[in-house]
Amino acid sequence: MRTQIAAANWKMNKTLQEGTQLLNDILSSDIDPSTTQKVIFAVPFPYLTVSNDVIKGRANIHIAAQNCHHKISGAYTGEVSVDMLDSIDIKYCIIGHSERRELFDESNQVIAEKLNLCLGKGLTPIFCCGEALSIREAGTQNDYVENQLNESLFHLNKVEIQKIVIAYEPIWAIGTGKTATSEQAQEMHAHLRNVLAKQYGSDIANNISILYGGSVKGSNAVELFGQPDVDGGLVGGASLIPSEFVQIIKALK
Ligand code: 13P
Numbered sequence: 001m002r003t004q005i006a007a008a009n010w011k012m013n014k015t016l017q018e019g020t021q022l023l024n025d026i027l028s029s030d031i032d033p034s035t036t037q038k039v040i041f042a043v044p045f046p047y048l049t050v051s052n053d054v055i056k057g058r059a060n061i062h063i064a065a066q067n068c069h070h071k072i073s074g075a076y077t078g079e080v081s082v083d084m085l086d087s088i089d090i091k092y093c094i095i096g097h098s099e100r101r102e103l104f105d106e107s108n109q110v111i112a113e114k115l116n117l118c119l120g121k122g123l124t125p126i127f128c129c130g131e132a133l134s135i136r137e138a139g140t141q142n143d144y145v146e147n148q149l150n151e152s153l154f155h156l157n158k159v160e161i162q163k164i165v166i167a168y169e170p171i172w173a174i175g176t177g178k179t180a181t182s183e184q185a186q187e188m189h190a191h192l193r194n195v196l197a198k199q200y201g202s203d204i205a206n207n208i209s210i211l212y213g214g215s216v217k218g219s220n221a222v223e224l225f226g227q228p229d230v231d232g233g234l235v236g237g238a239s240l241i242p243s244e245f246v247q248i249i250k251a252l253k
Helices: 016-027 045-055 082-087 098-103 108-120 133-138 141-152 182-200 221-225 242-250
Strands: 004-009 037-042 061-065 092-095 124-129 165-168 210-213 232-235
Touching (some): 004 165, 004 242, 016 045, 037 092, 045 061, 082 108, 092 108, 124 141, 133 141, 165 182, 182 210, 232 242
Parallel strands (some): 004 037, 004 232, 061 092, 092 124, 210 232
8 A cells, every 4th residue: 555645734833832732732742654555744944853753752753944946055045955954854845845846936847856856865756747827727737737747756766756755736726616526636636657667666656655744624624535555645834724734634644
């Protein structure tokens, strides 16, 4: 069974006190992720160390960074390197979120460099892909997302690709309350798995977790995660509300 993952992306929300409270509220509920499940909290950079302490000793629960820089080190004021994340024991990092692509001009090539650095340090990248509304309306979303994988992932070898988690996040569904239907999610996830199978073989493709992101809520998670190729979710808004995120965790297969 592929690992099923509920990943929270807090984005630029919560103070340290509010974030710690949120983590504690979720951890003190009756969640108990099994060995084939993972719960990941992508928190703002300043809270990584404290959050790692809060989850210490909890099986299958991890803290992630939301981004890293694509250079190893140097004169990049305000940026955070993969080495820095590694040095504070962070094992996961979101890479190529659509907000970073759109607002900070991240290209598929820059994203590929970030992936390489993460893999080099043993961090698991959560690689995000997904199309804008105009692409969905033109009906070219499958080719568009395939190209994102092609340009950012397909230089990886068969061992490396299995260390990646993929998150399909259609931009038109992010923060809009407009969730992709479970059929739309399944259709794209199956396409992505086919694309991975063509490149790496179906055994490898079947091992890679592909998460859905975009207005996942407690009320739609069971339906979305119930799709055969949907291996959990990357959750923004609903991950900031303890009862919602607990419900989402419980919806994992
Ligand atoms: P929402 O769940 O708020 O739509 O955000 C999704 C997302 O961007 C997670 O990375």
